[in-house]
Amino acid sequence: MTSGDRLRGQAAQFFSVAVFVAACVGVPLPAAAQEAFTLEGHGGPVKGISVAPDGVILTASFDNSVGFWRDGAPRWLEGHEAAVNAVVPVAGGRIVSGGDDFAVRLWDPATGTSEELGRHSAKVIRLATAPDGQRVASASWDRTARIWSLDGAGALEFTGHENTVSDVAFSPDGKRLYTASADGTIRLWNAETGTFLRRLVQHGFGINALLIAPDESWLAYGAVDGGTRVVSLPDGAETGDFTAGRRPILAMAYQEEIGRIAVGDAQGYIMMIDTATWRIAEDFRATASGPVWALAFSPDGGNIHAGGIADAMHSWPVNGLENAEKMTGTERSFLKAPEEMSNGERQFQRKCSICHTLGTDGKRRAGPTLYGLFGRPAGTVDGYLYSDTLNGSDLVWDAETVDRLFDLGPDHYIPGSKMPMQRITGASDRADLIAFLQEATAPD
Numbered sequence: 001m002t003s004g005d006r007l008r009g010q011a012a013q014f015f016s017v018a019v020f021v022a023a024c025v026g027v028p029l030p031a032a033a034q035e036a037f038t039l040e041g042h043g044g045p046v047k048g049i050s051v052a053p054d055g056v057i058l059t060a061s062f063d064n065s066v067g068f069w070r071d072g073a074p075r076w077l078e079g080h081e082a083a084v085n086a087v088v089p090v091a092g093g094r095i096v097s098g099g100d101d102f103a104v105r106l107w108d109p110a111t112g113t114s115e116e117l118g119r120h121s122a123k124v125i126r127l128a129t130a131p132d133g134q135r136v137a138s139a140s141w142d143r144t145a146r147i148w149s150l151d152g153a154g155a156l157e158f159t160g161h162e163n164t165v166s167d168v169a170f171s172p173d174g175k176r177l178y179t180a181s182a183d184g185t186i187r188l189w190n191a192e193t194g195t196f197l198r199r200l201v202q203h204g205f206g207i208n209a210l211l212i213a214p215d216e217s218w219l220a221y222g223a224v225d226g227g228t229r230v231v232s233l234p235d236g237a238e239t240g241d242f243t244a245g246r247r248p249i250l251a252m253a254y255q256e257e258i259g260r261i262a263v264g265d266a267q268g269y270i271m272m273i274d275t276a277t278w279r280i281a282e283d284f285r286a287t288a289s290g291p292v293w294a295l296a297f298s299p300d301g302g303n304i305h306a307g308g309i310a311d312a313m314h315s316w317p318v319n320g321l322e323n324a325e326k327m328t329g330t331e332r333s334f335l336k337a338p339e340e341m342s343n344g345e346r347q348f349q350r351k352c353s354i355c356h357t358l359g360t361d362g363k364r365r366a367g368p369t370l371y372g373l374f375g376r377p378a379g380t381v382d383g384y385l386y387s388d389t390l391n392g393s394d395l396v397w398d399a400e401t402v403d404r405l406f407d408l409g410p411d412h413y414i415p416g417s418k419m420p421m422q423r424i425t426g427a428s429d430r431a432d433l434i435a436f437l438q439e440a441t442a443p444d
Ligand code: HEC
Pocket: 348, 351, 352, 353, 354, 355, 356, 366, 367, 368, 373, 377, 378, 379, 380, 381, 385, 386, 387, 388, 389, 390, 397, 402, 406, 416, 417, 418, 419, 420
């Protein structure tokens, strides 16, 4: 393997080869590259995606963590006790997430710390930020929506739906809240008092996703029966039906500048509706199998980001979907939920698997395989091009040296190594990871 090959292997973790090659010839990597790319590193499927105004991508995953991705590099925000379903940016560069642990958490990504704003009495499934960035609405399986103020003053509760609340959206002035529910209705509320105003839609089947036009002239929704409809506001008259027969609709996103609604369904398609002509512009099979759970446009509308059953977020240029490759990545069986993994395995999946395999199958990663690691002298995997630091080092990998590697961080323990800076500060996390690796890398 040449070093160029390996470097490309590493870069391909985050960006398409085309973008990487562009970077090599001196073209800077744009924050919103109109190229396909993949964000890998989560140890479970991606359920929610948002894009912050500065281009940071936020991902919410089954693996209980929130990914905070700047220029393709992740930071993991850990604090939820179960799968995270939704994440949104709020004022002050902070973010809010909600999950299967019923909790709504407020994060300061600068420090990685979080606090619980409060809890529903069932899963939190979607979130929406108020236009001023100071409040967040949550949709929950406890049949309520709530609006949380970020100062921790508690929540305003919206009760009346007869089933799970599946999605929420603020009016552009932040004064009203739209809620969609598995009871088949979309309802409108006063967002300041919690008062029910009226029922806008009565669809025969449960509604999963909801969008409001930035000028509040229409709303679009997607339902369990595949129904994909547009209704004019404020009268609630149906003006468009884009039902493609696939079901259920799971995710929707809208980008004003390019005038596109993206619709994702359980059969793995992303359909694009052109809001200038109200026609279907593209209909693209995004996954070989499995659902599209989450959708978000890049800030300039050049790319559509999607999360599905794979442990990765994929992004495609909106112009060129028909030729785009499908979503790929580890597809984890749901027989083994992330919460059933040992802590050591989760540590590995989340922090190492992006760059290291455990076996001898030769799958390319940025780092050498960890197969047979314990007792192995550093820098000795055949055919792997090590840095000078590890090449010829007299270090031998064992439980103690691996522990020190991540206690101190590679930059201190093996300075000059190509392994990026990262520390695992919890001694028990390191011990669990090492116990997992001892078993998983043992030669057959
Ligand atoms: C972003 C990529 C990346 C991540 C993430 C990463 N590594 Fe590495 N790792 C590397 C690279 C590249 C090397 C080779 C370093 C060199 O040649 O200096 C390496 C080397 C190693 C080595 C030395 C192997 C040898 O043969 O001497 C060990 C041990 C190791 N990594 C363990 C881990 C563990 C455990 C984790 C997770 C906690 C991890 N790495 C996360 C990229 C990564």
